[in-house]
Amino acid sequence: MSAAAATREEIFEILDEVKDPEVPVLSVVELGIVRDARVEDDEVTVTITPTYSGCPAMRVIEEDIRAALVAHGFAAVNVETVYAPAWTTDWLSAEAKQKLEAYGITPPGPATRQSLVSLTRAPSVAERIRCPYCHSLETTLRSEFGSTACKAIAYCSGCKQPFEVFKAI
Amino acid sequence: MVSASPAAVPNEFEYLLRLGDDRLVLGHRLSEWCGHAPILEEDIALANIALDLIGQANLLLGLAARIERKGRDADALAYLRDAIDYRNALLVEMPKGDFAVTIVRQLLYSVFALLQAEALQRSTDADVAGIAAKAVKELRYHVRHSADWVLKLGGGTTESRARAQRAVDDLWPYTGELFLADDVDRAVAQTGIGVDPSPLESSWQSTVRDVLGRAGLTIPDSAYMQRGGRQGRHTEHLGHMLAEMQIVARSHPGASW
Secondary structure, three states: OOHHHOOHHHHHHHHOOOEOOOOOOOEOOOOOOEEEEEEEOOEEEEEEOOOOOOOOOHHHHHHHHHHHHHHOOOOEEEEEEOOOOOOOHHHOOHHHHHHHHHHOEEOOOOOOOOOOOOOOOOOOHHHOOOOOOOOOOOEEEEEOOOOOOOEEEEEEOOOOEEEEEEOOO | OOOOOHHHHHHHHHHHHHHHHHHHHHHHHHHOOOOOOOOHHHHHHHHHHHHHHHHHHHHHHHHHHHHHOOOOOHHHHHHOOOHHHOOOOHHHHOOOOOHHHHHHHHHHHHHHHHHHHHHHOOOOOHHHHHHHHHHHHHHHHHHHHHHHHHHHHHOOOHHHHHHHHHHHHHHHHHOHHHHOOOHHHHHHHHHOOOOOOHHHHHHHHHHHHHHHHHOOOOOOOOOOOOOOHHHOOOOHHHHHHHHHHHHHHHHOOOOOO
């Protein structure tokens, strides 16, 4: 493909092959990390936004994006980072959420503002977390912090399995 | 975007250091728990919160360095400044103490930081506003984490309650400084880039008193408040912490990996 002739959609198609290193079932496009792409002359500029301020995967993601575009024949690749609008899990499509669940991570619910103290009330039925393995709602949130910044830890009483939940943010 | 007039630069730089240094120092204090927390979930939680805070610090100090235009970057500001040049509040440099000290401090600081970040979303500087909007989402998780634990510790055993009460008594005199405004705060509030911290105090008091009250913990009567961190007058604890935090960067100047 000639770099100068590439469209924004074609760039997005290439970047849809770049998986998130910590959630390899989703691409950086599906996660909403890639915000924009533009081609000027022979140069392609990709705009990305971090999921969390301290996400340690951002550097790897940047390098993976650059490598993917270079592999498709783009010689000059710029990756720019923006912070606004702030990343939200509401950008994940229904399809992306299904992929997460199939991978064994409960997808995020809507990123509504939750109470600042959670212990004083029991979660409503709608707030209950569904186990990605056996789909039971008999689950408990063990910690709102998990193996990566974007995940929480829960436990299923149905299948006696601990599992991960993609945090709504 | 960075478009400050030359005369405004020192105030903006100072202000961004205050925002960044609070987060960097507290992030490092939390990272000291890595591998030492009472349970695995908390080890992970404290490391995650440290990561959020250090990430926010990296963005804020990077912005400070760009405004300063002296060729420094976030790493130079973090690793090559001495304690006297740090602008964090004294509260965040106190040693991590036991789990109760760490959790009570998290509540006291996170509620303040959340109110501050909510206000900074309206900053006239698009970079500051963007960083703040992101931080708000993260800080809400931090507040909920610490508030839930304060309730557990206060309502737990005689031991956990006594330790939580001691932590409140010891840390309370360091909270007043968070809301003290000086010329730097007033200057950045005037230009709209920053916020004056003093009006945040009433909301902070009501949230913190509500949580501590429900946990059965009392607030000390003493009105005496420590101060000095914002002007670089620190306790002996910061120097020791920086010695550990900076040793690798200072021993191997310019190293990359």
